[in-house]
C-alpha cells in the first residue's frame with residue numbers, strides 16, 4: 001500500500017473523530033514501529049510499518065469486513081431510534097467509520113449478515129444483475145407441498161403481481177416443515193411473500209449462506225467474526241444447493257429443526 005498520512009490512517013482504521021485523533025496523538029498513544037509519533041501529518045505505510053493506537057495494532061487492509069449471526073430483534077441499518085441495529089453486535093472499538101450492513105434481513109429473521117465499509121464490494125454483491133445466491137433455512141407453518149419446488153423453479157408470481165426469478169428448494173426434515181431455499185435476487189420480504197403465494201406461511205427464516213460463504217457453525221447467534229477480503233470474495237463465487245445443503249444441514253438441524261419444533 002502507498003504511503004498515507006498518519007491521521008488519515010487513524011481516521012480510516014479507528015472509530016475516533018478528528019478531535020479525538022488529535023488528542024490520542026498528543027497523548028503519545030500512537031506508535032509507528034515502536035516509536036511514539038505525535039505528528040498526524042507524518043507519512044506512514046501500514047503494510048510495511050507496525051502502527052498501533054492505544055496499544056491496538058492497525059492493519060494495512062483497506063477495508064473492514066465482519067460477518068454477524070443476526071439474532072431476532074435487530075435491524076439491518078446503521079442507526080435507529082427504536083431498535084438495536086446489527087452494528088450493535090460489534091464492540092464499540094471495532095465499529096470503524098463507514099461500516100454498514102451489506103444486505104438486509106427482516107427484524108424477525110436471523111443469520112448471516114456482512115458488515116463492511118467497502119461500498120464497491122457491497123455493490124457487486126447486491127446489484128440485481130450479479131444474482132449472488134442467498135440461502136435461507138425456513139421453518140414453515142405447514143408441510144411443504146409437493147408442487148412447491150416445481151413452482152419455485154418456474155418463477156413464482158407474488159401476490160402483487162411481481163414476477164420472481166426461478167428459485168431452488170430442498171426439503172431438509174422428514175416432517176417437511178423445514179426447507180432450504182436459494183434465491184438469486186433480493187426483493188422486499190421475498191421469502192415470506194414466496195411462501196405466502198404458495199399458500200403457506202414462514203414461521204422463521206435463517207440465512208445460512210451467501211454465494212460460497214457459509215455461516216460458520218461456531219458463530220453463535222449474536223456473535224461476530226472478522227473476515228478478510230479473500231473470504232468476502234467467496235461470497236461472490238457460485239455455489240450449489242446440494243453443496244450448501246450438505247454442509248449446513250447437520251449443523252443446523254440441532255439448532256432449530258429439532259430443538260425449536
Ligand code: URA
Nearest residue numbers: 105106109189191192
Ligand atoms: N426474505 C424475507 O422475507 N425476509 C428476510 O429477512 C430475507 C429474505
